[in-house]
Amino acid sequence: MASNNESIGKTLGVVVGLCLVCAVVVSMAAVQLRPLQQANKTQDVQRNILAAAGFTDVKNVSETFNANIEARLVNLESGEFVTDKSLSGLDVDNEIDKFDFEMTKFDAKRSFKLEKANDLAGVQRMTTESPVYFAKNDSGKVETIILPVQGYGLWGIMYGFLALDTDTKTVKAINFYKHNETPGLGGEIQNPKWTATWEDKQLPVDIVKGTAGNNVHKVDGLSGATLTSVGVDNTFKFWTSDKAFGPFLAKVREGALN
Numbered sequence: 001m002a003s004n005n006e007s008i009g010k011t012l013g014v015v016v017g018l019c020l021v022c023a024v025v026v027s028m029a030a031v032q033l034r035p036l037q038q039a040n041k042t043q044d045v046q047r048n049i050l051a052a053a054g055f056t057d058v059k060n061v062s063e064t065f066n067a068n069i070e071a072r073l074v075n076l077e078s079g080e081f082v083t084d085k086s087l088s089g090l091d092v093d094n095e096i097d098k099f100d101f102e103m104t105k106f107d108a109k110r111s112f113k114l115e116k117a118n119d120l121a122g123v124q125r126m127t128t129e130s131p132v133y134f135a136k137n138d139s140g141k142v143e144t145i146i147l148p149v150q151g152y153g154l155w156g157i158m159y160g161f162l163a164l165d166t167d168t169k170t171v172k173a174i175n176f177y178k179h180n181e182t183p184g185l186g187g188e189i190q191n192p193k194w195t196a197t198w199e200d201k202q203l204p205v206d207i208v209k210g211t212a213g214n215n216v217h218k219v220d221g222l223s224g225a226t227l228t229s230v231g232v233d234n235t236f237k238f239w240t241s242d243k244a245f246g247p248f249l250a251k252v253r254e255g256a257l258n
């Protein structure tokens with residue numbers, strides 16, 4: 001005969017009790033670790049902004065970022081800096097808006113749906129503001145403008161940065177840091193050998209199939225990854241167009257950074 005401890009009631013009690021304890025531990029861990037996860041994410045984005053600005057092998061990311069990079073919000077329609085927080089869909093002081101800037105995450109309050117005809121990068125939703133980052137030299141002069149870009153590759157949205165000279169035309173670097181492209185094929189968008197081929201190219205840049213040569217407006221696409229290459233081409237074209245950073249870049253040419 002079963003002893004008291006093996007009764008169905010007690011067994012169920014232990015199972016339910018154990019489930020409850022585990023559920024509480026897991027949810028407490030999730031809640032408590034969230035700020036740490038966000039901080040790590042912010043650091044990862046900052047590391048990639050620094051890399052786009054030419055800072056590699058950075059030991060203390062936050063310190064180097066704060067010493068050399070300024071993050072600001074820009075109104076994409078007017079091209080002007082957002083100074084009044086109350087007018088902004090994004091928050092100038094919010095870490096998530098400044099460093100975790102993913103269109104797909106934004107709800108209808110903070111973003112609008114893009115018509116297909118206007119959605120070259122395939123982002124579907126668009127905000128009226130965007131963060132931009134400025135790398136400054138020791139005397140505080142802006143040397144590099146770093147634009148966050150995002151666009152559809154073959155398997156999903158690719159997130160990256162386009163670093164431009166203050167002439168707004170010369171590409172200093174490109175850096176994709178998050179994507180779903182296939183390693184060895186589309187994933188080669190992160191290959192330093194390929195990203196180096198972008199240096200000193202002049203906007204507008206076309207991605208072509210093996211015919212770029214020394215043409216300053218052309219870059220060779222990745223072989224075996226034409227679809228990803230087309231996605232990259234569309235992404236940079238969209239974000240430098242009048243529908244995105246075009247008005248801001250025009251303001252820079254008019255002296256907005258002086």
Ligand SMILES: Cc1cc2nc3c(=O)[nH]c(=O)nc-3n(C[C@H](O)[C@H](O)[C@H](O)COP(=O)(O)O)c2cc1C
Nearest residue numbers: 154181182185186187222223224225226227228229
């Ligand atoms: C499993 C698998 C994964 C692939 N991943 C990619 C990719 O990430 N990016 C891409 O452009 N093409 C990828 N392709 C290849 C595309 O289907 C297509 O063949 C290629 O983009 C054509 O490029 P090419 O004209 O340079 O040969 C993949 C194909 C297979 C079978």
